[in-house]
Amino acid sequence: MDLKLRQCFIAVDDHDKALTFYGDVLGLEVRNDVGFEGMRWVTVGSPLQPDVEIILEPPAANPDASPADREAMARLLAKGILRGVIFTTADCDALFARVQEYGADVVQEPTDQPYGARDCAFRDPAGNMLRFLERSQDERS
Numbered sequence: 001m002d003l004k005l006r007q008c009f010i011a012v013d014d015h016d017k018a019l020t021f022y023g024d025v026l027g028l029e030v031r032n033d034v035g036f037e038g039m040r041w042v043t044v045g046s047p048l049q050p051d052v053e054i055i056l057e058p059p060a061a062n063p064d065a066s067p068a069d070r071e072a073m074a075r076l077l078a079k080g081i082l083r084g085v086i087f088t089t090a091d092c093d094a095l096f097a098r099v100q101e102y103g104a105d106v107v108q109e110p111t112d113q114p115y116g117a118r119d120c121a122f123r124d125p126a127g128n129m130l131r132f133l134e135r136s137q138d139e140r141s
Helices: 015-025 067-079 092-102
Strands: 007-011 029-036 039-045 053-057 083-088 105-112 118-123 129-134
Touching: 007 083, 015 029, 015 039, 015 053, 015 092, 092 105, 092 118, 092 129
Parallel strands: 007 053, 083 129
Antiparallel strands: 029 039, 039 053, 105 118, 118 129
């Protein structure tokens, strides 16, 4: 079977703050910014992966979500319980310094993992946990 990842979704409660973080801090490019029926979806992606996009969407963007579902999603987002994505980087420590300088909430400082990688984790402005993984030299070769 020939499968590839095309898009993934991250819930955000403030698109402007999200754009500063994902664009200015992480260096992702904005590919689309669409408003529809009072909601906004912004698509970002790495210049190194033109065929993969992250869609920054409002919590419970599903039009079929009930008011109670929307409220529950907003509460989960505010608690930081929703998960984001895992990025790879060539230099975990440099990325950590850059994101920490921005003031993002640190979840885990750069750590050498027993499975041979080095990683760190932050929360984005909406509270989603993002991990940044530096692969070991063996895995990169």
